[in-house]
Amino acid sequence: MGGKEDPTANGSPKSESMAGKKASPPDLLSSISLKSLKLKTKQQELLLRVSILGLVYVLAFIARLFSVLRYESMIHEFDPYFNYRTTLFLTEKGFYEFWNWFDSESWYPLGRIIGGTLYPGLMVTAALIYWTLRFLRFFVHIREVCVLTAPFFASNTTLVAYFFGKEIWDTGAGLVAAALIAICPGYISRSVAGSYDNEAVAIFALLLTFYLFVKAVKTGSLSWALASAFGYFYMVSAWGGYVFIINLIPLYVLVLLITARYSLRLYVAYNCMYILGMLLAMQIRFVGFQHVQSGEHMGAMGVFLLMQVFYFLDWVKHQLNDTKLFQTFLRITVTSAILVGGIALGVGTASGYISPWTGRFYSLLDPTYAKDHIPIIASVSEHQPTAWSSFMFDYHILLFLFPAGLYFCFKRLSDATIFIVMYGLTSLYFAGVMVRLILVATPAVCLISAIAVSATVKNLTSLLRTKQKVPQTGSTKGAGSSKSSSKVTLDQSQPFQKNGAIALLVGVFYLLSRYAIHCTWVTSEAYSSPSIVLAARGAHGNRIIFDDYREAYYWLRQNTPTDAKVMSWWDYGYQITAMGNRTVIVDNNTWNNTHIATVGRAMSSYEDEAYDIMRSLDVNYVLVVFGGVTGYSSDDINKFLWMVRIGGGVYPVIKEPDYLVNGEFRVDKGASPKMLNCLMYKLCYYRFGELVTEYGKPTGYDRARGVEIGNKDIKLEHLEEAYTTSNWIVRIYRVKPPTNRL
Amino acid sequence: MVKSTSKDAQDLFRSLHSAYSATPTNLKVIDLYVVFAVFTAVIQVAYMALVGSFPFNSFLSGVLSCIGTAVLAVCLRIQVNKENKEFKDLAPERAFADFVLCNLVLHLVIINFLG
Numbered sequence: 054m055g056g057k058e059d060p061t062a063n064g065s066p067k068s069e070s071m072a073g074k075k076a077s078p079p080d081l082l083s084s085i086s087l088k089s090l091k092l093k094t095k096q097q098e099l100l101l102r103v104s105i106l107g108l109v110y111v112l113a114f115i116a117r118l119f120s121v122l123r124y125e126s127m128i129h130e131f132d133p134y135f136n137y138r139t140t141l142f143l144t145e146k147g148f149y150e151f152w153n154w155f156d157s158e159s160w161y162p163l164g165r166i167i168g169g170t171l172y173p174g175l176m177v178t179a180a181l182i183y184w185t186l187r188f189l190r191f192f193v194h195i196r197e198v199c200v201l202t203a204p205f206f207a208s209n210t211t212l213v214a215y216f217f218g219k220e221i222w223d224t225g226a227g228l229v230a231a232a233l234i235a236i237c238p239g240y241i242s243r244s245v246a247g248s249y250d251n252e253a254v255a256i257f258a259l260l261l262t263f264y265l266f267v268k269a270v271k272t273g274s275l276s277w278a279l280a281s282a283f284g285y286f287y288m289v290s291a292w293g294g295y296v297f298i299i300n301l302i303p304l305y306v307l308v309l310l311i312t313a314r315y316s317l318r319l320y321v322a323y324n325c326m327y328i329l330g331m332l333l334a335m336q337i338r339f340v341g342f343q344h345v346q347s348g349e350h351m352g353a354m355g356v357f358l359l360m361q362v363f364y365f366l367d368w369v370k371h372q373l374n375d376t377k378l379f380q381t382f383l384r385i386t387v388t389s390a391i392l393v394g395g396i397a398l399g400v401g402t403a404s405g406y407i408s409p410w411t412g413r414f415y416s417l418l419d420p421t422y423a424k425d426h427i428p429i430i431a432s433v434s435e436h437q438p439t440a441w442s443s444f445m446f447d448y449h450i451l452l453f454l455f456p457a458g459l460y461f462c463f464k465r466l467s468d469a470t471i472f473i474v475m476y477g478l479t480s481l482y483f484a485g486v487m488v489r490l491i492l493v494a495t496p497a498v499c500l501i502s503a504i505a506v507s508a509t510v511k512n513l514t515s516l517l518r519t520k521q522k523v524p525q526t527g528s529t530k531g532a533g534s535s536k537s538s539s540k541v542t543l544d545q546s547q548p549f550q551k552n553g554a555i556a557l558l559v560g561v562f563y564l565l566s567r568y569a570i571h572c573t574w575v576t577s578e579a580y581s582s583p584s585i586v587l588a589a590r591g592a593h594g595n596r597i598i599f600d601d602y603r604e605a606y607y608w609l610r611q612n613t614p615t616d617a618k619v620m621s622w623w624d625y626g627y628q629i630t631a632m633g634n635r636t637v638i639v640d641n642n643t644w645n646n647t648h649i650a651t652v653g654r655a656m657s658s659y660e661d662e663a664y665d666i667m668r669s670l671d672v673n674y675v676l677v678v679f680g681g682v683t684g685y686s687s688d689d690i691n692k693f694l695w696m697v698r699i700g701g702g703v704y705p706v707i708k709e710p711d712y713l714v715n716g717e718f719r720v721d722k723g724a725s726p727k728m729l730n731c732l733m734y735k736l737c738y739y740r741f742g743e744l745v746t747e748y749g750k751p752t753g754y755d756r757a758r759g760v761e762i763g764n765k766d767i768k769l770e771h772l773e774e775a776y777t778t779s780n781w782i783v784r785i786y787r788v789k790p791p792t793n794r795l
Numbered sequence: 796m797v798k799s800t801s802k803d804a805q806d807l808f809r810s811l812h813s814a815y816s817a818t819p820t821n822l823k824v825i826d827l828y829v830v831f832a833v834f835t836a837v838i839q840v841a842y843m844a845l846v847g848s849f850p851f852n853s854f855l856s857g858v859l860s861c862i863g864t865a866v867l868a869v870c871l872r873i874q875v876n877k878e879n880k881e882f883k884d885l886a887p888e889r890a891f892a893d894f895v896l897c898n899l900v901l902h903l904v905i906i907n908f909l910g
Contacts, residue, residue, distance in 0.1 A: 273881060275870055275893035279900060317881055321870045325897060328863045332904045335855070342851060372814040373807075381803045 105228055106215060110208045113235035116573070117204040117245045119581035124598075126200045126247070129583040131624060131641050133249035134631035137199050139167065140176045144183055144195050151176070152338075158636045159626060160648060161618050161671065169338040170644065174291030175254050178202065203244040203253035210257045211235045214496060217264040220271065221469045222461075222504050225511060230503035236572040239447035239495035242580045252492055255292030260496050262288050262298055263476065266326060267469050273318025278325035285326065286333035289340055296349050296414060297480075297493060302326070303356035305475050310363060314468065320364050327357050348402070348409045355394070362390045420486050432695040435489035444484075446579075447491050449571045450564050451502040455481075458501030461508045477501050510561060516554040585628070587685065587782075599683060602628065605676070605783035608776050609633035613674060620667060621676035622656070622689055622696065623649055629676065638670055646703065653700030654707055656733045657693070663732040664771040667788055674775065675786045679737040682746050682781040684756040691757070693733055694718060721760040729764040736786055739767050739774060744781075825872040829865045836861035856908040863901045867894055 092100065120129070128137050143151040154168040182205075183198045211231040218227030234240060243252040265281035289295045306323050309315050331344045331353075344350045366383060373379045401407035409415075416422045420438060444452060455477065462470040480494035582588070587599040609619065610633045618636045619629055626640020639649050655666040667675070680688035689696075694709070701707040711727045712718070720728065720738075728734060742753040742765025753762045775787040818826075839857050848854045874882045874890035882890075 273874070274885075275867070275874070275890070275897050279893075279897050282900075317873050317879055321873060324866045325870060328859065328866055329897065329901060329904070332856075332859055332863065332901065332908065335852075336904065336907060342855065345855065369811070373810055374814070382807055 102224060102228065106212065106231060109211050109215075109228075109231045109235050112232075113208040113211045114204045116236050116576055117207060117241060119245070119577050120583055121200065121246045123581070124583055124586055124588075126197060127583060127585070128196070128199060128249050129245075129247040129585065130250075131584075131627050132251075133199075133247070135627040135641065136175055136249050136251070137196065138627070138631040139171065140179050140199055141195055143176050143180045148177075158630055159640045159642070160645065161636045161638050163645065163648065165642065165644070170642070172251055172289075172291055172293065172339060173337070174258070174287060174289075175202070175249070175251050177290070178206075178254055179249075199249045200247050203248050203250075204246050206254050206257045207235070207240065207244045210240070210260055210496070213257065213260045213264055214500065217260060217267070218500055218503055218507075220264065220267055221473050221500065222507060226500075226503045226507035229506050230500045233451065233503055233506075233568075234496060234499040236569060236576070237448070237451070237495050237499055238572055238575040238580065239491045239498070241572070241576050242447065243492050245576070245580055247583055251292040252294075255288060255294060256492065256496065258284060258288035258291050259294070259298065259493070263472070266302060266322065267472050269322035269326065270319055270468050270472075273316075273321050275321060275325055278322045279329060281322075282326045282329035282333060285330040286336075289330075289334040290337050293413075294493060295334070297483075299330075299344075299350055299353050301476060301479060303353045304479070305472055306356050306360065308471065308475060309468070310359075312471075314471070315363075317364075319468075320360060323360060324357070327353060346406065346408060347411075348407055349411070349414055351398070351407060355398075358390075358394065362386065417483055417486050417490075432699070436487050439485050439488045439491065443488055443491065446575065447495075448498060450568045451498050454502035454505045455498050457509075458503070458505035461504050462501065473497060473500055506561065506565070510558065513554045513558050513561075516550060517558075587683075589683075599685075599780050599782060601778035601780050601782035603632065604778045605776065605785060606632035608778075609635055609674070609676075609785065612776070617673040618671050619674045619676055620652060620655070620670065620672040622652070622678075622692060624692070625676060625678070635674075638672065646699070650700045650703035653696040654704045656689075656696050657700055657707055657712070657731050659727075659730055660732055660735060660770055660772075664788070668791070672788050675736060675772065675788065677733065677736045677784050677786075679741075679781055679784055680757040681737070681741060681755040681762075682744065685782060686757050688737075688757060688782075689733060690720065690737055696733070719760070720755060720758055720762055722763040724763050734764065735767050735769060736772070736784060738762050738764065739769060739784070741781075742766060819877075822872055822876060825868050825875070829868045829872075832861045832865035832868065836865070850910060852908055852910045856905045856910075860901065860905045863905075864898060867897050867901070870894070 128134055139151070139154075142154065151173075152168045154166075155164060156167045157164045159165050179195070179199050179202050182202065183193070183195050186193055186198070211234055214234045215227040215231040218224075218230035240256065243250060244256070262281055262284035265277060265284045269277035269281050285295070285298060288298060302323070306319060309319055334340055334344055335342065345354070366386060369382060370379050373382075398407075402409070410418070412422070412426070416436075448455075459474060459477070462474050477494070477497035477500075480490070480497050483490045484494040585602045587601075589597050589599070591597045606629060609617075609629065613635060615634075616636070618638065619633070620638045621629065623639040623641055623643055626637045626642075629635060629637050630640065639645075639652050643649060651666060651670070655663045658666070678688045679690065680686055681690075694712070697707055697709050697712055701709055712725055712731075714723055714725050719725075720734070738753070738755075741755075741762065745752050746754050746756050751761050753765045754760075755762050769786075771789055772786040773789055774784070776785040778784075836858050839854070839861065843854050871890055871894040873879060874885055874893075875887045877883075
């Protein structure tokens with residue numbers, strides 16, 4: 054696999070080819086070998102590099118295709134369904150309709166301004182690819198394009214990683230970085246085929262922006278800075294994580310200013326990128342004026358103004374050539390600048406014009422904030438702090454190669470290495486705070502580890518090569534003999550150096566091959582599940598597929614009136630609108646906490662109160678997910694406490710202790726009476742009391758919780774069962790109209 | 796104390812003036828352009844303070860186009876200035892072409908943003 058091939062590309066092709074030309078006798082075997090193609094060394098190296106990059110490109114694509122081969126080409130999870138629906142809309146109705154779209158099918162009765170509240174980068178990219186393929190007369194369905202967008206952009210990311218590695222260190226590091234990032238599980242987890250989410254395109258845009266910016270700082274050219282502004286624009290259009298870029302780059306500039314590594318190239322690069330990038334970013338409606346009004350973006354503006362003052366002072370100093378006068382000038386300017394800046398910032402923050410950091414990003418700086426104040430953010434499983442096992446699972450050997458790479462970076466500090474060190478350290482901090490952000494840290498970790506691998510292997514192979522050169526330089530007795538003679542003396546003092554080098558090289562190859570095996574195993578086992586189709590092993594080892602979700606959504610699509618409104622927990626909203634094509638009350642966008650709290654209150658109240666709430670929202674159908682028959686543990690009963698917390702956050706009538714017994718969440722006979730009679734319990738366990746789920750257990754045995762349920766005789770007054778899927782995973786109920794008053 | 800600071804200020808001003816008059820004409824032209832752009836931006840901000848910032852995108856696009864072109868002109872000056880050793884192998888024509896390209900992109904975005 055890729056892991057084994059790359060380290061040899063570093064420096065050995067040169068020595069191998071030269072030794073081969075002199076040593077191998079001309080026979081049939083060597084005449085068909087590479088060397089007899091009469092290519093010069095540089096061309097051989099180019100050929101090797103291009104072929105390695107080509108293989109890595111293909112590898113990155115095919116490593117992500119497990120779920121397409123095992124199941125079918127479908128969209129995974131929850132958020133991608135929304136993206137798919139919007140892309141479908143874009144390709145059918147055109148860009149103008151898409152940009153101005155008001156959707157009345159979600160968040161009934163409020164509706165959602167989709168055109169102004171999404172990041173259009175992903176959809177526009179997929180639509181462009183689709184239109185290009187159609188232009189070339191490949192009439193593919195838009196779903197195929199959506200499914201394969203993520204692997205395609207992952208392959209492009211490997212190319213950008215190669216160029217970035219080349220900027221920071223050398224071509225060898227670039228090749229290793231490309232190979233590492235092609236199969237790194239931290240990246241694969243969010244870019245597998247079918248995972249049609251913003252991150253698929255955003256990581257490519259992130260790395261591209263950083264690469265172009267580092268290139269601009271290195272060359273000081275306005276055109277590279279313009280390119281990085283466009284890269285930033287693409288990133289802003291793709292993902293909300295662009296805030297990381299607009300804070301990391303000013304931080305980097307600040308570090309360079311403080312450590313006196315600044316130069317005029319830095320001025321050109323940052324200013325052009327900031328102004329043009331900010332203007333381009335404000336064209337996205339969802340971002341709007343945040344670059345001048347939000348607290349998260351003030352760092353960039355502050356550094357921009359600081360730079361103007363700093364470089365102006367530098368220019369005046371250069372003009373004056375007289376330190377005493379300059380000191381007075383310096384004093385006046387600096388005090389006035391700080392005063393003006395401080396007053397402006399203070400007035401802006403105090404008057405509320407500059408909005409403070411939003412909850413999502415504030416919880417990164419203060420991890421305990423979300424748990425106390427914003428339960429919706431705290432409830433998402435991806436937002437939990439990261440455990441060490443997650444780090445090991447997602448990075449494997451890169452975890453200890455990262456500090457080694459940091460050591461090499463500090464040995465050879467330059468503008469580019471300072472940048473990658475800062476990127477690595479800040480992103481690793483954030484990855485430790487939130488599991489989802491391991492993805493953002495992955496390119497930095499891969500690049501820095503690649504530096505470690507490349508530098509180590511280069512040193513080891515150069516040790517090996519000096520041994521080979523000893524007999525040859527002995528014969529030539531020419532230039533460089535002094536160098537080789539010193540190396541000869543070195544050899545004689547450490548006779549086992551060659552063996553040590555070979556042993557270490559074998560160790561490096563072993564580590565990299567284990568990494569490749571681990572990555573493939575992780576991709577195959579953990580990250581290729583579509584989440585909407587579940588699989589399990591039967592009693593005889595055969596695979597059983599549970600396709601209940603799609604069964605339920607298609608039942609909704611075909612058996613309910615077109616204007617029916619469906620109430621469910623917000624997790625399933627996107628899927629219901631995309632596949633069931635019905636209006637939902639709340640969905641995954643979670644922009645309106647009160648609306649979600651209303652649904653949560655309905656789910657946790659007694660049936661009568663819940664019926665009033667449902668009538669007020671015009672609900673026709675209720676959908677719940679239940680895992681008691683199959684042992685599926687991500688069902689609504691396990692999520693129930695979050696419904697209570699979110700509902701209770703807005704409606705104090707819902708109190709969490711009412712549903713717990715001694716602080717414990719139970720559904721068996723010992724559960725609290727409010728729990729046994731609330732709407733969610735009734736809907737999930739209706740008719741379940743008569744079912745035998747496991748041999749040897751009583752009826753009504755809940756396999757997900759492992760207990761026999763407490764309330765087996767459930768009667769529903771205002772709802773009736775409409776549909777239950779074949780494995781009881783999704784249950785749909787119809788809300789009955791009010792009885793006629795006599 | 797006051798007399799010494801005013802004398803310092805006068806000395807400062809005089810030495811700055813004499814140092815500046817030694818700069819070549821092409822750089823002085825660029826400097827004049829920068830001052831003009833910043834002055835236009837200041838006028839726009841003053842107008843906004845009087846009238847209010849209702850179409851905020853128009854105000855932002857006006858101010859940012861002035862600041863943007865000023866900043867790009869400063870970058871051009873840096874790249875064209877013969878005293879800067881870092882840029883000595885950059886042809887001034889290339890610097891000017893970059894400047895024109897960036898200004899073109901800037902103004903196209905401004906036209907879209909003006910509303």
